[in-house]
Amino acid sequence: MPSPTRASHARSTAADAASNRGDPPPPSSSSSSRWSGGDAASLDAWLRASGVDTARFGVGDAKSLDDLAEEVARGEATVTLDPRTGAPLRSVRVLQLLLRDAAGRVLVEARQEWSDGRVRERGTPLSEKMLGGESWRDAAPRAVAEELGSALAPGYELVVDEATLQVRNVARDSVSYPGLPSLYAMHAVEAALAPADAWPPNALVTTATGSSGGDGAESNARVLGEGFVSVEVTKRGTITATWVWREGFEWREGADGG
Secondary structure: OOOOEEHHHOOOOHHHHHHHHOOOOOOOOOOOOEEOOOOHHHHHHHHHHOOOOHHHOOOOOOOOHHHHHHHHHOOOEEEEEOOOOOOEEEEEEEEEEEEEOOOOOEEEEEEEEEOOOOEEEEEEEEEEEOOOOOOHHHHHHHHHHHHHOOOOOOOOEEEEEEEEEEEEEEEEEOOOOOOOEEEEEEEEEEEEEEOHHHOOOOEEEEOOOOOOOOOOOOOOOOEEEEEEEEEEEEOOEEEEEEEEEEOOOOOOOOOOOO
8 A cells, every 4th residue: 555645745747647637528629619718707608608597606605707717717627518418517626635633533624704704614624626737736735725824833744645545526516606517526535734733723613713793693603613713815805714623524425626
């Protein structure tokens, strides 16, 4: 069985990067079968012309057209016409890190609170969309730094157990973009941080933790478990994430990739 590798030193060759990424077949280069980029208005027009009602985008938990346009610009997603159905299809490669503590518990993101007031209940391990051309090995340290870096002690090292890697394709409607079918190339792998005290001190976290809610918020708070809070600054605003430790957590095929 291969021994764990240090993610900071891992490098993918061109051959194994392609196989490990689990890329879907390349789409047609025709402009009518692929939205190749632009502003949110052109994306809206392309989706509507292809039969997708975008009225629910940006409402409630759903992400906006601007968010989807940025995903394409960053190489996190492609939006094409499915050659089998002719309907729009969003294709995404997602890394899920099952980060374990010294007791074997898995870190799960319980909740996200955006600076614009949106709240999303999650219940998934650390998940990150991979960039265009990025291998899962390179995405792993980036994901930890971006999503957890504000809470971790400096000088930590991510140790990935490559023997645990699972790659599966999951097709379903996206929670983030209602009515837009999505194909997720899911990469799940177990990892840990060294040294063990790189993790922040655990505390009992609730739905009021990190919230700026009004009077009475604390009395209505729901206990989420033992964990901590991190803050991620993005182009679209600040995300306050509540993380909890879960015993007996296993990767599941329907896990949300965003």
